[in-house]
Amino acid sequence: MFFHQILLLVIHKFRGERSSTAPFYLLKGKKSGQTIQDVTYFNLHSFFSLYSKLSMEEYKDEISTLLANEYIKSNESTILLTEKGLHQIKSMRKPMYNGWIYRGNEHIFFSRLELVVQTLSYFQASENKFVPNQKDQTVHQFVRTYLIENDFKKPGFVVSLKQQIMDLIGSSSFEDIHRELFVYRLSGYDKSGLTWEQLARYYNKSVLDVKLLFIECLHIALHTINAEKHPDLYILTKDIEVVTPLTESAMKTNLLFEKGYSIEEIAQMRSLKKNTIEDHVIEIVSANRHFPIYPFISNDQLNRVLQISHEFQTKKLKVIRDHVPDLSFFQIRIALTKGET
Amino acid sequence: MDRLTEVLQQKFGYSAFRDGQKEIIEQVIAGKDVIAILPTGMGKSLLFQLPAYLVEGTVVIVSPLLSLMQDQVEQLKIMGEKRVVAINSFLSFEEKEFVLRNLSTFKFIFTSPEMLQNERFNRMLSTIQIAYIVADEAHCISQWGFDFRPDYLRISSWLKSFKETNVLALTATATKKVVSDIKSTLHMKEPYEFIHSIDRPSIAYEVKELENQQEKVQWIIGRITTTNGPGILYTQSRKKSEFYAEELRNRGIRVAFYHAKMEQDDRILIQQQFQQGKLDWVCATNAFGMGIHKDNIRQIIHDHIPTSIASYVQEVGRAARDGNQSLASLVYTSSDVEQAYYVAMQDFPEDADIQLFYRSESTEIQLPETTTRILSYWKEVLSEQETIDLFRNIKQKKWLEIQSLFSLFQNDLCIREQLLNNFDEYLEKRPSNCCNVCSFDIRDVLEQRNQTEVEKQQLNWVYRLNELLH
Ligand SMILES: [Zn+2]
Numbered sequence: 167m168f169f170h171q172i173l174l175l176v177i178h179k180f181r182g183e184r185s186s187t188a189p190f191y192l193l194k195g196k197k198s199g200q201t202i203q204d205v206t207y208f209n210l211h212s213f214f215s216l217y218s219k220l221s222m223e224e225y226k227d228e229i230s231t232l233l234a235n236e237y238i239k240s241n242e243s244t245i246l247l248t249e250k251g252l253h254q255i256k257s258m259r260k261p262m263y264n265g266w267i268y269r270g271n272e273h274i275f276f277s278r279l280e281l282v283v284q285t286l287s288y289f290q291a292s293e294n295k296f297v298p299n300q301k302d303q304t305v306h307q308f309v310r311t312y313l314i315e316n317d318f319k320k321p322g323f324v325v326s327l328k329q330q331i332m333d334l335i336g337s338s339s340f341e342d343i344h345r346e347l348f349v350y351r352l353s354g355y356d357k358s359g360l361t362w363e364q365l366a367r368y369y370n371k372s373v374l375d376v377k378l379l380f381i382e383c384l385h386i387a388l389h390t391i392n393a394e395k396h397p398d399l400y401i402l403t404k405d406i407e408v409v410t411p412l413t414e415s416a417m418k419t420n421l422l423f424e425k426g427y428s429i430e431e432i433a434q435m436r437s438l439k440k441n442t443i444e445d446h447v448i449e450i451v452s453a454n455r456h457f458p459i460y461p462f463i464s465n466d467q468l469n470r471v472l473q474i475s476h477e478f479q480t481k482k483l484k485v486i487r488d489h490v491p492d493l494s495f496f497q498i499r500i501a502l503t504k505g506e507t
Numbered sequence: 508m509d510r511l512t513e514v515l516q517q518k519f520g521y522s523a524f525r526d527g528q529k530e531i532i533e534q535v536i537a538g539k540d541v542i543a544i545l546p547t548g549m550g551k552s553l554l555f556q557l558p559a560y561l562v563e564g565t566v567v568i569v570s571p572l573l574s575l576m577q578d579q580v581e582q583l584k585i586m587g588e589k590r591v592v593a594i595n596s597f598l599s600f601e602e603k604e605f606v607l608r609n610l611s612t613f614k615f616i617f618t619s620p621e622m623l624q625n626e627r628f629n630r631m632l633s634t635i636q637i638a639y640i641v642a643d644e645a646h647c648i649s650q651w652g653f654d655f656r657p658d659y660l661r662i663s664s665w666l667k668s669f670k671e672t673n674v675l676a677l678t679a680t681a682t683k684k685v686v687s688d689i690k691s692t693l694h695m696k697e698p699y700e701f702i703h704s705i706d707r708p709s710i711a712y713e714v715k716e717l718e719n720q721q722e723k724v725q726w727i728i729g730r731i732t733t734t735n736g737p738g739i740l741y742t743q744s745r746k747k748s749e750f751y752a753e754e755l756r757n758r759g760i761r762v763a764f765y766h767a768k769m770e771q772d773d774r775i776l777i778q779q780q781f782q783q784g785k786l787d788w789v790c791a792t793n794a795f796g797m798g799i800h801k802d803n804i805r806q807i808i809h810d811h812i813p814t815s816i817a818s819y820v821q822e823v824g825r826a827a828r829d830g831n832q833s834l835a836s837l838v839y840t841s842s843d844v845e846q847a848y849y850v851a852m853q854d855f856p857e858d859a860d861i862q863l864f865y866r867s868e869s870t871e872i873q874l875p876e877t878t879t880r881i882l883s884y885w886k887e888v889l890s891e892q893e894t895i896d897l898f899r900n901i902k903q904k905k906w907l908e909i910q911s912l913f914s915l916f917q918n919d920l921c922i923r924e925q926l927l928n929n930f931d932e933y934l935e936k937r938p939s940n941c942c943n944v945c946s947f948d949i950r951d952v953l954e955q956r957n958q959t960e961v962e963k964q965q966l967n968w969v970y971r972l973n974e975l976l977h
Contacts, residue, residue: 287975295585299775301577303602328976335968345968354975358779362770364763368966 168375170237171258172213173228174251177238179208182246183482190225193217195269197413199445203499206452206506207481211266216381217374218270224374262339264385271406272384277302278402280352281309286324287354299353312401323398330396335383337390343369344383351380412453419446428461444496451503459504463497471501514560515553518586525550527701532558535639535675540698542645542676542689546705547821548828551677552579555641559614564638568617571647571656573597576617578798579643583615590614594622611635620658623665637672642693645676646817649688657884663692679824680705680817683931705820705930709827711952712922712942713836723810723838727751730808730836732758734953736787738806739795741822743850747810751790765791796822802829806953809837812844814851814905816912816929832940834952837916844913851905854878858895865891921945 176189184204191201195215205214229245232238237251247255281300288296298306316323335345353359366373388407393400412420415438422432429447433440450457459468467490474489475481481502483495490498508516511529515521524532527543528550534541535558545551559566570576576593583591590613592606610616610631622628642648647656666674674693681689690698717723727740732755742748745766752764763786765777780786782801789795793813804826813819827833856864856878864874864882874882885894915925922942924934940947 283975290977295587297581297585299772299779301771324976328972331972332969342968346966346971349968349971349975350966352975353776353779356783357971357974358783358785359776361763361773361776363773368964 167371168378169228169372170232171255172216172261172378173232174237174247174255175261176210176213177245178247178252178255179210180204180244181208181481182241182244183480184208185243186229186240186245187225190220190222193225194220195265199442199448202413202452203445203448203503205266206503209506212261212263214265215269216263216265217378262382262386262389264389267407268385268388269408271408272381272388274305275388275403275406276351276384277305278309278312279399281305282312282327282402283352284354285309285313286318286327287357289318290324291355293355296355299359308404316398316401327398330399334387334390334396334399339386339390340383343379344386347376347380348383348387412449415442416446416449419443420450423450423457444499447496448499448503451500452506455504459500463493463500467493467497468501468504471498472505475502475505510561511557514557518560519553519557521553527703528553531699531701534699535673536561538639538673540674540676540693540695541701542686542695542698543701543703544678544681544686545701545703546707546824547679548824549703551679552582554677555639555643555675556583556615559638562638564636565611565613566615566638566641567632568615568641568643569620569623569659569662570617570643571620571659572644572797573619575644575797576619580615580617588614591617593617594628595619596621607631620656620661623661629665629668633668637669640666640669640672640674642674642676642689644678645689645693646678646681646685648692649681649685655881657881660692660884663694666694680820680930682929704927704932704935705824706923706927706932706934707824707827708936708938709830709832710823711832711834711938711940711947712823712926713834714916714922714943715836715838716917717838717840719840723840724751724754726838727808727810728754728758730806731755731760731788733956735805735956737781737784737801737804738788738808739804739822739825740788740790740808740810741795741813742790742792743811743846745792748790748792751810755788755790760788761786762788762790765789765795767792767794793818793822796825799825801825803831804828805831805833807833807835809835810839812837812839812847812909812913812916814847815908816915816926819912820926820930832952839916844909847909847913848906851909852902855898855902855905856882858899861895861898862891865894919944 172193173189176192180188188201188204191198192204192210192213193216195201195218201214205211229238232251233240235250236248237254238245239248240246277300281298284296284299288294300306318324335348340348347365350360350365360368362373362376366376369376371379388403391399391403418436419432422435427435429440429443432438433443436443447462451459470490471486471493474486478485478489480486483498486498486502487493487495493501511532512524515524526549527545531541531543531554535554543551543554545554555566555568568576568579570579573595576595580591580593592613592615594603594606594616595618598606606613607627608631611634618628642662648659648662649655674695676689676693676695676698678685678689686700689695715726717726731738731740740748740751742751745768748764748766752762755762763777763780765774769777777786777789778799781789782799807823807826809819809822813822823835826835854875854877856874860874860878861882865886882894885897889897911929915922915929921934921937921944923937923945927934937945940952
């Protein structure tokens with residue numbers, strides 16, 4: 167049910183202006199120019215890269231169910247919300263994601279915490295030897311350093327960490343299901359965590375719904391943790407937020423722009439298509455509002471595009487282009503991206 | 508106390524050696540080639556771990572099964588051994604670089620057969636002192652074995668650069684044919700051979716032919732709901748394992764399913780829950796079992812005919828590690844033998860697949876990954892026709908093996924004796940609870956299930972957090 171609601175919200179935000187697979191690529195976090203620019207156009211930051219493991223099969227299944235229940239209808243190559251669907255999203259609580267800045271890294275945070283808790287739990291049971299559930303060596307390295315630097319054997323460390331976890335998930339931003347998922351995905355001495363399937367059965371929900379609720383819980387947690395109130399948890403959030411939300415390729419392009427090269431020159435230097443570099447520009451503009459766009463479009467042209475978009479309530483490039491035939495699609499895309507930042 | 512026993516006690520915390528261990532270790536230390544065949548759970552790891560502390564240099568362990576390698580690395584780390592590393596495709600580029608530059612600082616280097624082709628790895632290996640080489644799961648070398656790994660054959664040419672180094676080959680099960688394959692592939696001249704009997708006197712065997720699938724389901728549910736666990740129910744498919752788990756759960760059994768399609772995290776959790784006694788039964792495909800450290804498994808049930816005698820023996824052998832009476836049951840219908848053959852054939856290519864594989868340039872053909880690996884190997888070594896003949900031959904042998912397993916279950920001879928004979932062994936002493944052909948009283952073998960009503964667990968986060976951390 168939860169996944170349905172997320173999908174309805176996303177479909178609603180796309181306003182029938184994108185293909186029926188656009189929500190899929192958004193949730194998977196596809197790093198293409200189109201998806202990234204849409205994040206800005208349609209203000210979809212919270213849903214970007216929510217669940218990278220989503221399969222096309224799972225997605226199509228959910229879409230068919232939504233169609234069958236008449237929450238959505240298909241219209242040419244796109245999908246739209248029906249009245250019934252609209253009603254549905256009005257009655258639901260607002261999901262609290264922030265996919266744009268965490269992008270799956272929330273799981274690294276939880277892996278660290280999982281290993282810390284498992285270690286401390288065994289330590290308290292006087293069992294210094296155990297097989298970590300967490301197999302990732304970079305997580306091991308991180309936690310080893312963390313435990314040593316924080317002198318985990320000193321009296322009070324465990325109590326204080328536990329208090330911080332209590333305080334964190336006790337906060338009113340969480341619902342009980344969040345709190346339970348958070349704690350029952352942890353393991354300790356003689357206390358193994360529960361599998362997704364076991365949790366899903368307990369709540370009578372689908373595995374996908376439970377996983378999405380868990381991700382929501384992590385996003386709330388990461389948003390809530392602060393250095394004063396949760397100092398020991400705060401350290402575990404190191405490098406979890408994506409600082410430069412640019413793809414690696416766009417980052418390279420960005421560096422060349424900073425050196426003063428033009429789109430054509432960069433395309434040639436990097437042996438890439440001009441289109442690709444244009445996608446990078448869109449990506450850079452949506453990430454950095456100080457990026458100078460005057461080499462590509464004048465202030466006057468920009469305002470014209472935004473005015474048309476507003477007047478006709480559309481972000482369809484073709485519709486806008488009909489009114490400003492002197493501008494390229496690329497210029498219109500820049501204008502629309504800028505208009506949202 | 509002699510030096511070996513001293514190390515055994517100090518490093519490993521055991522008071523005495525088990526049958527055969529000491530002799531094998533002495534031979535390894537003396538620099539002899541050794542082949543040791545020991546059932547899983549009989550202290551196989553100790554054979555290559557202990558000598559390492561009494562000789563100079565690094566031990567290199569070649570292991571074809573990644574999950575097993577991971578488990579062994581973890582076991583060594585638990586013992587406090589930090590100088591251990593696994594070099595395989597899971598390492599990132601940076602990690603691999605770091606390890607290769609510091610190769611000599613490790614006492615135990617685990618590696619996969621694929622790595623043996625890596626030139627840089629071999630160059631670095633040649634600069635360090637190697638104590639001895641271990642070929643783990645050595646039966647995978649033999650194409651007649653039930654899990655042949657073609658990459659593993661590459662160890663043969665690789666070993667030629669280590670002529671002076673002695674080799675320890677370890678495996679749980681092997682017929683004479685497989686042992687001779689191991690010897691020739693590993694260039695062993697006069698190895699010390701230790702063959703532990705595969706017989707497990709504390710496991711009784713029970714085999715039943717039933718009319719149809721429904722009868723099987725009824726029999727299995729009846730057995731599990733009335734007798735004691737812990738136990739493993741082996742099924743042939745992912746779907747079946749989920750089906751049985753659901754049926755049993757509805758009847759108040761603490762049960763979970765386990766198969767390879769589950770996420771790794773969740774597989775680990777099920778293993779732990781089973782080991783901690785939070786689950787009484789696991790309904791699983793053959794993916795379950797490796798790396799399970801649980802001594803008190805009382806029952807193993809198969810709802811199908813396994814695809815080889817060796818895999819059957821291995822799965823059954825997970826019971827009774829503590830030496831207490833246990834039972835291995837198998838129920839089948841007459842059509843199951845074809846099903847077993849069908850499953851066994853899934854990984855083998857058809858003639859047409861082989862032709863296509865030889866005649867097309869890249870690997871555009873859609874074949875299972877293991878098949879592609881096996882074929883790529885033979886493509887280098889054999890002609891198209893030879894490969895076709897080889898696989899026809901292997902399939903023929905497979906069919907015969909499944910047939911013989913089937914007739915072993917069907918005829919009126921002692922199951923235990925027949926299993927032993929298959930591995931060229933003879934029964935020396937028949938346990939009082941042998942098999943249902945020799946007859947035994949089920950009440951001597953199984954206990955009644957203590958009807959502990961499972962109440963639905965209520966999740967409570969504060970309570971749980973207090974359990975995890977005090
Ligand atoms: Zn018998």
